[in-house]
Amino acid sequence: MKPFDYRRATTVDGAVAEIAGNPQAAFLAGGTNLVDHMKLGIASPDLLVDITSLQLDDVAETGDGGLRIGANVRNSDLAAHPLVRSRYPVLSQALLSGASGQLRNMATTGGNLLQRTRCVYFQDASTPCNKRTPGSGCSAREGYARYHAILGASPDCIAVHPSDMACALAALDASVVVHGPAGERTLAVADLHRLPGDRPDRDTVLDHGDLITSVLLPPLPWARRSTYRKVRDRASYAFALVSVAAAVELEDDGGNAGSVPVIRQARIALGGVAHKPWRAALAEAALQGAPATQDSFRRAAEAELAAASTRADNAFKVPMVSNALVSVLHDLTQESS
């Protein structure tokens, strides 16, 4: 590992200035992704600015009925927070389906969002990878691609973003507050990560020196009817093959027993399918005003997946996403919450 300096930041402005002034510097929070990548030789900062002493570890109610989540709130604490569990079950469930108990105790909200979009070849410095070494080629295109993207990929990169939490936040229309050298700005989580295009080395739209200080969850009373479903190769502690974060609002919620409920609106984001959390706007549009039937659910899935592009070893993801989405929508619209 390359030698590096370590400093503990005491103010947000100071932390941002220190990173912005050194192209080889990096923020350190939970470290679960960065330290691993430093060991693998994928990241080699010469200065780490530790931001864990910044006062960014509160979950607070906002005036409009939403939540403000500090960037340093640990994944396990956020998942267990009573207001998250009751108001945004999809977020709690997504967090709990990610990583292990130990890693969730370390990983932070901001760090989870900014973990690298990656695949097995990105992690292996002995192989070509356009994301790790721009212009070197993509090993996954002709290689092992079981976990790789079926939507929004480019010839240069077919890696997927691994965060479960980010899928839930994208579905909930969450935004991030970013503190940069030029001041503070807010952007939607759905706009934070990018598709690879010809710059797969860039996972997000953030610039060097930008620091996520909090995540804003807007009020969404019907998110009580939300859930997260993750399909993977083993029962726990594995990346998603595919995942679905969904919330549904029904017309006349809790009304006529026995009749088929009608979907007023739905929020859906898919994991394991793209270089970013994939907000399924086409499926959402197909569900708006539709009866809550298997037929409607299947058509919504097909609308979203029409643009899918697969390889031999990830073609299974198309029916898997479709089945997972149908199953999740069935569960959400049948229960009487």
Next chain:
Amino acid sequence: MEAEITLDVDGSRRTVTVDTRTTLLDALRDRLAVTAPKKGCDHGQCGACTVLLDGRRVNSCLIFAVAQDGAEVTTAAGLADGETLHPVQQAFLDQDAFQCGYCTPGQICSAVGMLAEAAAGQPSAVTAAGPPANAATTLDEDEIRERMSGNLCRCGAYANIVAAIRQVSTAGPDV
């Protein structure tokens, strides 16, 4: 770059100068001769390095020691009360919950941390939605397996590890 740090390790105050690249695991094992936490994968995937850091279970291989100045670290070697084993340690003996033993200190620290999380009402991915019940006394096999998924055992002693943790969790929350 080097830095001097002070840690409370298993009840002893220890001061050591470390290179910034030194992980907490390497500082414990190689610099302080505290060899209870083990190096397995060194990438946070196996859990053999699990310790309690300020009371919470973490992978010590993914933490730089320099960032933990002033922290309290408990390893499996620091859990016993004198000659009396911690209930989780005793349960691993009672239930024959290991073969080679390499993953065991990490398994035990993880179980101690996990039982505290459950007692505090923290849910897991298999916890039913709704208000938490008395989680400390209702950890069934599915809950234990899910909550312990960050600790691998290549001997495959999982069946007895689950039994050992059940022995403690059904004995009551006071562990």
